[in-house]
Amino acid sequence: MDFIINHYEFGQRPSVTLPSPEFLEKLTEEGIRKMVSDHYDLLSHSEVKHLFPRIDEALDKAKQRSSDFFIQICGGHPYYNENRGKPLLAKRHSPFAITPKDRIVWLKCYISVLSKLDLPEELIQSFWDYLNVFSFWMVNTREES
Numbered sequence: 001m002d003f004i005i006n007h008y009e010f011g012q013r014p015s016v017t018l019p020s021p022e023f024l025e026k027l028t029e030e031g032i033r034k035m036v037s038d039h040y041d042l043l044s045h046s047e048v049k050h051l052f053p054r055i056d057e058a059l060d061k062a063k064q065r066s067s068d069f070f071i072q073i074c075g076g077h078p079y080y081n082e083n084r085g086k087p088l089l090a091k092r093h094s095p096f097a098i099t100p101k102d103r104i105v106w107l108k109c110y111i112s113v114l115s116k117l118d119l120p121e122e123l124i125q126s127f128w129d130y131l132n133v134f135s136f137w138m139v140n141t142r143e144e145s
């Protein structure tokens with residue numbers, strides 16, 4: 001497995017390839033929801049915990065929105081469009097100050113979750129490649145000097 005984290009210049013929005021639909025087919029919706037839940041649980045104890053809801057109910061809603069999104073972009077049911085409308089994710093992240101360092105913490109929490117999945121390596125790789133690139137779109141704040 002190659003969990004590399006690309007370095008991008010601030011303001012870059014690299015083009016993105018969606019994960020293989022087989023990722024969802026093999027992992028199932030339930031598996032995606034568990035993966036996202038585990039990721040949020042790690043985030044809420046990480047260096048970026050200040051960004052995420054502290055109340056359980058709010059955290060559960062965040063988990064649901066995020067799972068809906070990943071199921072949809074992996075070729076599954078369009079839950080996100082139904083529940084929230086167009087993703088426009090960079091815009092939805094704009095109320096939060098997300099730095100390049102925050103992206104790295106967010107991605108490292110995903111490495112930990114993805115490493116534990118019982119799936120063919122190439123499927124995990126395809127999901128990782130998507131996160132590695134698309135996560136840069138959410139960076140909207142320069143590092144403090």
Ligand code: HEM
Binds near residue numbers: 093131134136
């Ligand atoms: C590939 C990268 C990412 C994807 C696909 C993604 C996806 C999402 C989605 C679908 C939501 C819910 C939006 C809504 O409907 O309200 C969300 C919310 C949020 N994301 Fe991300 N995100 C990514 C990267 C990041 C990064 C790098 C950070 C910061 C470390 C971050 C922080 C947040 C925060 C603070 C929220 C609002 C709280 C919440 O509802 O979870 N995201 N993200």
